[in-house]
Amino acid sequence: MSAKFLHTADIHLDSSFDRLPPEKASQRREEQFNLLRNIISAAEDNRCDAILIAGEKKKKTSPSFGIGTRTAEILGNTALPIFISPGNHDFFSSRSAYSLTKWSSNVHIFSSPEIACIPFAGINIYGAGFVSQELTFSPLRGFHADNNQKSVMLLHADLNSSDPRYCPITSQEIAASGLSYLALGHIHLRTEPQTFGETICAYPGCPEGRGFDETGEKGCYIVEIGDSVNVNFLPLRGRRMEIIDISLTPGHDALSEISSSLPPDCAQNILKIRLTGEYAPENLDIVRLENALGGRAFHIEISDLTHPPRNIWSAIGNDSLEGVFLSLILDKLDSAKDDGERTELELAARFGLAALNGEEAPK
Ligand SMILES: [Mn+2]
Numbered sequence: 001m002s003a004k005f006l007h008t009a010d011i012h013l014d015s016s017f018d019r020l021p022p023e024k025a026s027q028r029r030e031e032q033f034n035l036l037r038n039i040i041s042a043a044e045d046n047r048c049d050a051i052l053i054a055g056e057k058k059k060k061t062s063p064s065f066g067i068g069t070r071t072a073e074i075l076g077n078t079a080l081p082i083f084i085s086p087g088n089h090d091f092f093s094s095r096s097a098y099s100l101t102k103w104s105s106n107v108h109i110f111s112s113p114e115i116a117c118i119p120f121a122g123i124n125i126y127g128a129g130f131v132s133q134e135l136t137f138s139p140l141r142g143f144h145a146d147n148n149q150k151s152v153m154l155l156h157a158d159l160n161s162s163d164p165r166y167c168p169i170t171s172q173e174i175a176a177s178g179l180s181y182l183a184l185g186h187i188h189l190r191t192e193p194q195t196f197g198e199t200i201c202a203y204p205g206c207p208e209g210r211g212f213d214e215t216g217e218k219g220c221y222i223v224e225i226g227d228s229v230n231v232n233f234l235p236l237r238g239r240r241m242e243i244i245d246i247s248l249t250p251g252h253d254a255l256s257e258i259s260s261s262l263p264p265d266c267a268q269n270i271l272k273i274r275l276t277g278e279y280a281p282e283n284l285d286i287v288r289l290e291n292a293l294g295g296r297a298f299h300i301e302i303s304d305l306t307h308p309p310r311n312i313w314s315a316i317g318n319d320s321l322e323g324v325f326l327s328l329i330l331d332k333l334d335s336a337k338d339d340g341e342r343t344e345l346e347l348a349a350r351f352g353l354a355a356l357n358g359e360e361a362p363k
Contacts (some may be wrong), residue, residue, distance in 0.1 A: 057086075088166050123149065124146055125154070138157075139167070140177055152181045152223075215242055270299045272302075273301070289302055315353075
């Protein structure tokens with residue numbers, strides 16, 4: 001007996017994207033439904049037998065009928081069974097979209113913090129869910145899966161954390177569970193599959209970044225359960241959030257420096273460009289740069305972390321270590337034979353000053 005699952009979590013369908021300008025935010029909110037469709041297509045394309053959603057399908061605890069109805073419609077458009085374990089943000093209650101929305105028969109929601117079991121294709125699918133914003137005990141404590149069956153569990157849980165509010169579970173409990181695979185959600189940064197006892201578990205992370213704390217490639221896990229358990233990361237081709245640091249060179253054109261530093265494949269992405277280095281503030285117009293670069297990515301925001309050029313010679317003549325050091329460099333500058341040597345000496349002055357002041361070495 002074997003089965004293949006797509007494991008995802010932390011989709012947060014109702015994210016506001018309020019850092020983006022209103023029209024782009026509205027586009028991103030709409031795209032979240034495409035993300036859900038893409039996840040389902042990925043499961044179908046990879047011939048999965050079912051989809052596991054380990055919580056935080058949406059973010060707001062209050063019922064939002066529009067999102068519930070649209071989600072139900074999308075999930076009802078596939079024949080694949082979909083198992084959902086509600087998390088702290090989308091907990092199950094009589095007033096939640098889980099209760100108030102009509103779900104198609106392929107959708108199975110774990111509506112209790114006590115572990116329930118749904119037999120599926122010869123595999124036991126276990127799960128539990130949040131019924132309020134906090135779940136302060138471990139449903140895994142004392143749990144042991146039926147030895148004669150392959151088994152999967154969905155949990156929105158905090159592994160080995162000192163915070164007791166979000167379904168605190170431990171690696172010892174996982175090791176004692178006898179599960180084949182534990183599909184986790186809650187941590188937005190993907191973890192590599194880990195093995196405790198005989199059980200493999202993983203956090204797939206969020207399937208698409210939504211803020212600059214969720215940068216880089218995102219996706220889901222494809223989990224095959226047969227004689228052994230195989231877990232493979234499947235990247236999803238959504239928009240990426242990326243942070244790009246660019247050190248400007250004094251006297252050079254900022255726009256062309258930034259432009260040539262952008263990665264070639266960023267047209268769909270949302271970029272934060274952090275400008276560093278010494279740069280004259282009067283030559284840096286952030287709004288103009290953002291507008292000029294607008295076509296290069298879905299959205300670009302620029303933060304100016306530059307500082308004004310420093311007069312490195314200001315301590316000359318001072319009766320200080322800095323003053324003495326600079327006089328020595330200045331003597332050498334007077335006898336420098338070419339521009340190359342002069343540039344090197346000026347750089348030496350900058351490194352020396354940074355070292356004397358306990359500052360980071362200049363770029
Ligand atoms: Mn959570």
